Amino acid sequence: MPVPVPATLLSFIREGTDFIVTGHREPDGDCAGSQLALASLLRRMGKTALACSAGPFKRSEIKSLEKHFAPYPEKRDGLRLIVMDCSARERVGDLPLDGMPTAVVDHHVPGNSWGDIRYLDPEAPSVTFMVLRIFEELGMEPSAEEAELLLFGLCTDTGFFRHLEAGMTEAFRAAAVLSAAGASPKKTYAAINGKKTLNSRLLMGAILAKTRPFYGGRLLLSGETLEETRQFGLESRDSDTIYQLLLSIEGAEAVALIRQENPEECTIGFRSQDRIDVAAIARDFGGGGHKNASGAKVPGTISELEEQVVRAFSPWFRP
Ligand SMILES: [Mn+2]
Structure with missing residues (x-):
């Protein structure tokens, strides 16, 4: 109720x-x-x-x-x-x-x-x-x-x-x-869902093309570099659709997207299917959100943060 x-x-x-x-x-x-x-x-x-x-x-x-x-x-x-x-x-x-x-x-x-x-x-x-x-x-x-x-x-x-x-x-x-x-x-x-720009689809293509699987494909990780943001424009971001596409892949339980917002800082977006509490994971990075959708703003570069992000999911994927 x-x-x-x-x-x-x-x-x-x-x-x-x-x-x-x-x-x-x-x-x-x-x-x-x-x-x-x-x-x-x-x-x-x-x-x-x-x-x-x-x-x-x-x-x-x-x-x-x-x-x-x-x-x-x-x-x-x-x-x-x-x-x-x-x-x-x-x-x-x-x-x-x-x-x-x-x-x-x-x-x-x-x-x-x-x-x-x-x-x-x-x-x-x-x-x-x-x-x-x-x-x-x-x-x-x-x-x-x-x-x-x-x-x-x-x-x-x-x-x-x-x-x-x-x-x-x-x-x-x-x-x-x-x-x-x-x-x-x-x-x-x-x-x-309408009114999308071609650049938004091209940016999505670039992000999808770089997606890597971890834990046997249960976690999917990708990112957006400063160069890509410059090329396609901030307004081309369409996070919801990217998460939706990645979570539709068989076996995918969670998605993390690391975006380089400026040379010193990234935002990390997390999405998950039912089981995994990404609000808790985001809190570990100083952020917050819902159980299946969360985010955080974290100092560092994409390459520095990738490993931490992958590690943060390890308790959820333990055999
Ligand atoms: Mn709301």
């Missing part, structure tokens, strides 16, 4: 008049969708609400939403902050509003200890699912535009329902409600 929306959050919303709705930096569809839908709901309730983000809006599927985000305003009395899809203060990036009354709505593990009020549901398929529950608790029905934003996040975080197990009926109930409110799965699919 979903975690009930805390009464404290509902009063925080009902009693406030001026809201800033923010989320993690480098927003994804769930973050952007939940922010914009909640801000829209607050405005329909007669409040002021600005959606703000530290950006950058790198993902092609949310580029068209960037125009709905405003710069952060100055701190002022009465302003309330609601933070979406964000497990820690650092993940918000630049935020000139520290100290304002803050509510956090999130579905990451482990438990979030940030904010004055917390609505945390680690089982929620997306934060937009949690926002739909807020709508329902406030007795509000999503408009067609809001429903579209909410379905967008639900489909982003569930990989269009591919990541759900049997019995996760709440996600489908939400999808039914949103579809009835005017959201189109067809349009959502095109928004998430």
Whole structure:
């Protein structure tokens, strides 16, 4: 059963008049969708609400939403902050509003200890699912535009329902409600999966071509060099599709992708099938995330980190 929306959050919303709705930096569809839908709901309730983000809006599927985000305003009395899809203060990036009354709505593990009020549901398929529950608790029905934003996040975080197990009926109930409110799965699919550039496919080809198997093919490792980022462009990254393609290989249980972000630092992305907890592995590298999807930012070069990354998986592949 979903975690009930805390009464404290509902009063925080009902009693406030001026809201800033923010989320993690480098927003994804769930973050952007939940922010914009909640801000829209607050405005329909007669409040002021600005959606703000530290950006950058790198993902092609949310580029068209960037125009709905405003710069952060100055701190002022009465302003309330609601933070979406964000497990820690650092993940918000630049935020000139520290100290304002803050509510956090999130579905990451482990438990979030940030904010004055917390609505945390680690089982929620997306934060937009949690926002739909807020709508329902406030007795509000999503408009067609809001429903579209909410379905967008639900489909982003569930990989269009591919990541759900049997019995996760709440996600489908939400999808039914949103579809009835005017959201189109067809349009959502095109928004998430269409509009790719040739460079993004070429970069993917380069990364796939370098993929190496470890532990008999149970771990697949690849990377992206600074040279490749320069050649194809940062905006050509399409991590979700790469992980999806690599995890579709027979016997693959986990994927690690090491990207050289600058001469001193890499980001490592981890994905896994059910069994392997890559959130725990990412934490060992100072990062975090979900059990089957996580990441970390680590000093070093790709060649320096490869061996550490492979070794981090050894407990999972012991005979
Ligand atoms: Mn999310």
